[in-house]
Amino acid sequence: MIVRLLITGAAGGVGTLLRPLLAHPDRVLRLLDVAELPDTGDGAERVQASVTxxxxxxEACQDVDAVLHLGGLSTEHAWDDILSVNIDGTYKVFEAAHRAGVPRVVFASTNHTVGFHPRDGQEAPDYLFPRPDTYYGVSKVAGEALGSLYHDRYGMDVVCLRIGGCFAKPLDTRMLETWLSPRDAADLVAAALSTPEPGFKVVWGVSDNTRRWWSLAEARAIGYHPRDDAEVYADEVPQADERYLGRLGGAFCSPDLDGGGRQAGRT
Incomplete structure (x- = not known):
């Protein structure tokens, strides 16, 4: 049982959505972010620090049963920023967890690890080989590789979640396919935290959407049972940019992001 859970990036979008859903009477949440975290009266421990x-x-990993690593830059940025925060920062999370004896890390990866794969009409399989669409995607490939290393070298259990778009509601028609509802995200994290001896796994983080084209086989194998479907929002979301829908990464494959010169605003 996870008695104390460290959540990095707890003030970010996904962290804010998950905080109330992961709260449990028998669990202490230790929330870490470089930004100041509000006290919401739920008894959470708050740590203001950087993953770098x-x-x-x-210190933050002391007396922790597991780490949920959400911290980092969540969109495309210049290489030096991605390198410092997302790659070196993720190394330091794994290394800190190892030094503190934390047995399990759940790592928030992304669909952008494989964004330049073409959409071929087939379901995107589990463990699809990396083909990142941005420096951001590269950083998440590096995070998955670090997870593999820390499992094989030190026996740490690591579950990497290749998350789609985790928002309260889908933002456009592409997200009718890739949406991960907050409720399903919490269920997926709970499964990743509780499944016995997962070793090293990479699973898709997506709800059971009618238009879904990512495999859920490996996620279901660890005990994830999605309950939501983005289709209920189909009549109210705007049309996604169709120029980039032929690639798994959507608009992250746009040439506007060459060299990290602009930030991508959606997942």
């Missing part, structure tokens, strides 16, 4: 600060991360 290894001593602070080692």
């Amino acid at each position: 600060d290894l001593p602070a991360m080692v």
Whole structure:
């Protein structure tokens, strides 16, 4: 049982959505972010620190049963920023967890690890080989590789979640396919935290959408049973940019993002 859960990036969009859903009477949430975290009266422990600060991360990992690593830049940025926060920061999370004896890390990866794969009409399989669409995608490939290393070298259980678009509601028609509802996201994290001896796994993070084209086989194998379907929002979402829908990464494949010069605003 996870008695104390460290959540990095707890002030971010996904962290804010998940905080109330992961709260449990028998669980203490230790929330970490570089931004100041509000006290919402739920008894959570709050830590203001950066994932790039290894001593602070080692301290934050003390007496923790698992880490949910959400922290980092969630869209495309310049390489130096991605390298510092997303790649080196993720290394420091894994290393801190190892030094503190934390047995399990759940890593928020992304569909953009494989964004340049073409949409071929077939279901995107579990463990699809990396083909990142941005520096951001590259950073998540690196995070998955670090998870594999820390499992094989140290025996840490690591579950990587290749998340689609996790918002309260889907933002456009592409997200009718890729949406992960907050409720399903919490269920997926709960499954990743509780499944016995997962070793190293990579699973898709998506709801059971009518238009879904990502496999849920591996996610279901760890105990995830999605309850939501983006189709209920089909009549109210705007049309996605059709120029990039032939690739798994959608608009993250746009040439506007060459060299990280602009930020991508949606997942």
